[in-house]
Amino acid sequence: MKIDIPSEFPTLKDYLDWLFKKYNTPDFINSDPIKFVHRFSNPQDMEVAGFIASLLAMGNRKIILLSNEKLFDLMENKPYDFILNFDPFWYEKSLSNFVHFAYRNIEGKDLLVIFYLLKQTLEKYGSLKNLFLKHYDEKHPTIKQALSGFVKEILSFNPPPKLNGIPKSVNGLLPDPEKNSPCKRLNMFLRWMVRKDSVDVGLWSEIDKAKLIIPLDTHVSKISRALGLTQRKTDSWKTAEEITFNLKKFDPQDPVKYDFAIFGLGIEMKNLS
Structure with a gap:
């Protein structure tokens, strides 16, 4: 799977920050x-x-x-x-x-x-x-x-x-x-x-x-691999740690906030398919 970052976002961090703001709202709660x-x-x-x-x-x-x-x-x-x-x-x-x-x-x-x-x-x-x-x-x-x-x-x-x-x-x-x-x-x-x-x-x-670890399921791991956040092939605690460690490069104090962004990216890709 390949994920292309939209051209209006200079970096992956910019794209994930935008997705976080879009999906981290009270509207998220009811579903x-x-x-x-x-x-x-x-x-x-x-x-x-x-x-x-x-x-x-x-x-x-x-x-x-x-x-x-x-x-x-x-x-x-x-x-x-x-x-x-x-x-x-x-x-x-x-x-x-x-x-x-x-x-x-x-x-x-x-x-x-x-x-x-x-x-x-x-x-x-x-x-x-x-x-x-x-x-x-x-x-x-x-x-x-x-x-x-x-x-x-x-x-x-x-x-x-x-x-x-x-x-x-x-x-x-x-x-x-x-x-x-x-x-x-x-x-x-x-x-x-x-x-x-x-x-x-x-x-x-x-x-x-900052010590939290991202909730890892097959959906999160698939998108994370496509984004280059992990090289591991299986879903494990070590995989979740590796993804979280790489997300810390974008926000060292709150890496797990990007759980919303990865969820949102799945929604964005589904809407495009």
Whole structure:
């Protein structure tokens, strides 16, 4: 795939900056899973809503939004209270028919486990931010170590009483960057929580946005390769780091803002085809 920068833009940075300004607007919110974060004003609800919405950010965007609507209806639009008081026996039947059809299916039984793990997380730490900050060290160049510790600790809590351990399918939904997973959905969640502008909510102001890693999926990697932002052939944490490092040349303090530009570039190319 070849991408030609329009002649009115002297450099790739100019083009990406223009795309960022074009797509980083409140209009972006309603067609993106971040809409479920903006639905709430209480920070406790916002971060839990963001974590759950990001888990399902896999596959067709319309289906992602529809699946999330089903879950938020189940939670009666009170995500923090729902998770804090979650009873896996009570909700086993309610979640049994839930399936999010994506590249691989996410089933209600997986969410049952994740909700129970989140319940224990909130009981111990009060918020997801408090757990993340426990593992965050501003001396580290990226959030990799903090994210790995965050995931490991969530997965260390007890599974629902009927299970002997955490299913592999749940481990797949909460990947560890130490295993070289690109962690697309977790990095997207962190973008929502850390950056602050007209789209991202910036609840976790203690985290340096310069340390974020771009949410990497096949769409982002394809365009990034075409732009020369990575030479790597496979999608991995190292690939996401390489793309982010190259985007830092354009904005050292906020490289992940270009996630909007790459998304927008995909829209621009689709409109031209």
